Amino acid sequence: MLKSNARDANCESCQTSGCFIKQHCADKYITLLNNLKETSTYRKDQYIAFEGYPVLGLFFIQSGKAKVVSSGLNGKTQVVRLTKSGDIIGHRGYGGEKYPISAVAIEESIVCFVDNDTIHQAFMDNPRLTFELMMYYSRELRKSEAKIKNQAQMNVREKVADALISCNSFFNNKNDSSFLIQLNRQDIADLAGINTEQLSRILSEFKKDEIITISKDGISINDLSFFQKIVSPFGSVE
Amino acid sequence: MLKSNARDANCESCQTSGCFIKQHCADKYITLLNNLKETSTYRKDQYIAFEGYPVLGLFFIQSGKAKVVSSGLNGKTQVVRLTKSGDIIGHRGYGGEKYPISAVAIEESIVCFVDNDTIHQAFMDNPRLTFELMMYYSRELRKSEAKIKNQAQMNVREKVADALISCNSFFNNKNDSSFLIQLNRQDIADLAGINTEQLSRILSEFKKDEIITISKDGISINDLSFFQKIVSPFGSVE
DNA sequence: ATTCTTTTATGATTTAAATCATATTTATTC
DNA sequence: GAATAAATATGATTTAAATCATAAAAGAAT
Numbered sequence: 001m002l003k004s005n006a007r008d009a010n011c012e013s014c015q016t017s018g019c020f021i022k023q024h025c026a027d028k029y030i031t032l033l034n035n036l037k038e039t040s041t042y043r044k045d046q047y048i049a050f051e052g053y054p055v056l057g058l059f060f061i062q063s064g065k066a067k068v069v070s071s072g073l074n075g076k077t078q079v080v081r082l083t084k085s086g087d088i089i090g091h092r093g094y095g096g097e098k099y100p101i102s103a104v105a106i107e108e109s110i111v112c113f114v115d116n117d118t119i120h121q122a123f124m125d126n127p128r129l130t131f132e133l134m135m136y137y138s139r140e141l142r143k144s145e146a147k148i149k150n151q152a153q154m155n156v157r158e159k160v161a162d163a164l165i166s167c168n169s170f171f172n173n174k175n176d177s178s179f180l181i182q183l184n185r186q187d188i189a190d191l192a193g194i195n196t197e198q199l200s201r202i203l204s205e206f207k208k209d210e211i212i213t214i215s216k217d218g219i220s221i222n223d224l225s226f227f228q229k230i231v232s233p234f235g236s237v238e
Numbered sequence: 239m240l241k242s243n244a245r246d247a248n249c250e251s252c253q254t255s256g257c258f259i260k261q262h263c264a265d266k267y268i269t270l271l272n273n274l275k276e277t278s279t280y281r282k283d284q285y286i287a288f289e290g291y292p293v294l295g296l297f298f299i300q301s302g303k304a305k306v307v308s309s310g311l312n313g314k315t316q317v318v319r320l321t322k323s324g325d326i327i328g329h330r331g332y333g334g335e336k337y338p339i340s341a342v343a344i345e346e347s348i349v350c351f352v353d354n355d356t357i358h359q360a361f362m363d364n365p366r367l368t369f370e371l372m373m374y375y376s377r378e379l380r381k382s383e384a385k386i387k388n389q390a391q392m393n394v395r396e397k398v399a400d401a402l403i404s405c406n407s408f409f410n411n412k413n414d415s416s417f418l419i420q421l422n423r424q425d426i427a428d429l430a431g432i433n434t435e436q437l438s439r440i441l442s443e444f445k446k447d448e449i450i451t452i453s454k455d456g457i458s459i460n461d462l463s464f465f466q467k468i469v470s471p472f473g474s475v476e
Numbered sequence: 477a478t479t480c481t482t483t484t485a486t487g488a489t490t491t492a493a494a495t496c497a498t499a500t501t502t503a504t505t506c
Numbered sequence: 507g508a509a510t511a512a513a514t515a516t517g518a519t520t521t522a523a524a525t526c527a528t529a530a531a532a533g534a535a536t
Contacts, residue, residue, distance in 0.1 A: 070387045073471065078387040091376050100380055123372070127365040130372055134361075137375035138329050142338055144382040149308045149316040151389035152431030156523065185484060193390030195524065200485045214484095216532065233311065394493065423514060433494065438515045452514095454502060 009039045009062065009110065016062045018086020020136070021114075024129040025122060033122065038113045042066075042105040049090050051102040057115035059089040064109020065170075067187060070101045079191040081143070082106075082170045088136065106182060154231070156194050160202040161227040163192035164212070168221055180218030247277045247300065247348065254300045256324020258374070259352075262367040263360060271360060276351045280304075280343040287328050289340040295353035297327040302347020303408075305425060308339045317429040319381070320344075320408045326374065344420060392469070394432050398440040399465040401430035402450070406459055418456030 011034035014022060021033055039062065042048055048059055048066055065084040069077050080101055083089055089103045089111075114122070123130045150162055164181075167188070172179040181188070189199040203219070206212045211226045212219055221227070249272035252260060259271055277300065280286055286297055286304055303322040307315050318339055321327055327341045327349075352360070361368045388400055402419075405426070410417040419426070427437040441457070444450045449464045450457055459465070 068383075070383065072387060072391040074391075076391050078390050080383045080386055100384060123369050124365065127362065127368060130365060130368045131361050134368055134372035134375060137372060137379055141375055141379045141382055144379055144386060145306075145308065145318045146338060148318055148382060148385050148389055148431075149310060151386055152316050153310040153312075153314050193386075196484080197486080197525080198523065204485070434514075435495080435516080436493065442515070 009112075010034060011037075014062065016085055019060060019062070020086075020088065020129060020132055021060065021112075021122070024132045025126045029122065029126060033114065033118065036114065036118045040111055040113065042109045042111060044105055044107055046105050048103040048105060048109070048111055049099050049101070051099050053099055054097060055090060055099055055116070057113055058091050058119045059103070060112040060114070061085055061087050061089065062110040062112055064111070065106045065182070066103045066109055066111075067106050067183075067191075068101050068103050069190065077190045078193060079187060081140070082166065082191070084170065088133070091133075091137070106187070150231075151193050156192075156198045157202055157205075158230055159192040159194055160188075160199060160206075161230040163188055164219075164221060165224065165227050165231065166191065168224055172221075178220055180220055182218065247350075248272060249275075252300065254323055257298060257300070258324070258326065258367060258370055259298065259350075259360070262370045263364045267360065267364060271352065271356065274352065274356045278349055278351065280347045280349060282343055282345055284343050286341040286343060286347070286349055287337050287339070289337050291337055292335060293328060293337055293354070295351055296329050296357045297341065298350040298352065299323055299325050299327065300348040300350055302349070303344045303420070304341045304347055304349075305344050305421075305429075306339050306341050307428070315428045316431060317425060319378070320404065320429070322408065326371070329371075329375070344425070388469075389431050394430075394436045395440055395443075396468055397430040397432055398426075398437060398444075399468040401426055402457075402459060403462065403465050403469065404429065405457075406462055410459075415460060416458055418458055420456065 011022060011030050016022065022030060025033065042064070051069075051071060061083055063085050065082065066089065067082055068080045068089065070080050071077055083103070090099060123133075150159065154162060167181045167183065168179075171181055183191070185196045185199055189196045192199065203212065203214065207214050211223045212221055249260060249268050254260065260268060263271065280302070289307075289309060299321055301323050303320065304327065305320055306318045306327065308318050309315055321341070328337060361371075388397065392400060405419045405421065406417075409419055421429070423434045423437055423441075427434045430437065441450065441452065445452050449461050450459055
């Protein structure tokens, strides 16, 4: 596992609002985990978890953002999902022996690692933690199953619209119109499940219609509802 | 929710080995849930859960098999996964308000239903149940994320091979070579994420090469390793 | 600034897969 | 059993998307 300068952030003073440990463990447990966890900082494009490597524990993203990628046969890469502060990486492998996916930081990120034995004990002693994590996986599974359908049925234009909606809800936490997508074309294409040439074409089309603005700093979405109409013209079920 | 003749199977005498409730709840809880659950029998092609309908609780498959399907825009259907005895349906919707998917029996099936409040209480009182369910969702999520990549990157031949491998591990529990796939071409195509014409073509090709045998009773797989080579020529990570 | 490199965009061509059309097989009904 | 309907298979054609090729733009290095 590639790690850069290890940090020893303190759980008690940690301000990551979405942290499952902090939210759902007893205080004395947080103190305990604080000593057992390892906190590391990853620079952009550094690997947090590596596909095919043994699963040693669970990663909690304290701050920053990462992409979860899965490599295909012919050198292709699929961005399976995007993760950020409060999200968890690596648990899919739990029970299995090796990570089926890799996780790569897309900006400088601080990540806490808790080894298998410790997290297992934490689950046993903190039912609320287990419950919330179960709900988390349940939600992720919903999203994942929706994406299976999208990959199977959508055309490239719909896939791009869907990927941009995902980017919006991921990057645009303040819900302002001037946020920028911090991914390059290759990553957006891998997220949409298409190639970069097709992505460029579709983006140019959206740009011409002024649905998005492309500057050298990135892409910003002007009209999100336009994309929502593309992916579910009759309104969503959810 | 469409239900046929309600049955009142008894948890104490139930022989479903994979049942999460039976395996991971305290005995007194099993007695309690036995009274609160509703057990129904669904005939082939009957709906167990219906996409877009409110989530009222959780379905546990006691016996039988079901397909979990998601409907697309243009009348297309995606078979998201296959479920059988011991599996759970409906929990993706928990937290959300409506089922994002439907579940349809593919053979006569007995299904136990536990309402939201009851199952929530069961989670609170049986940490082991919650933990095992978390692990279950974690495994399902792994499979689901693998399928996202497959849908995005595989060609039709690979998709068919992948679907047949799934069918084998789903239907062929005794690991004999003479098992039959109990799905029609439309369902296999929806599982593979392709259309029936393409499926027929690929199946004919496999039949010609004697990888599979097609009779009027169904499809049987003669050489599973052939398919495994197609989907991961260099051996799997798992 | 100028060159070199990388990223992004776009046009031309090829290819795989969907669609359309029809035939064949299997199942159902009378 | 024959007749009808449904499911499956296969050929012909169209279409969407991938690939190939090249250009334009942006960033880095000198």
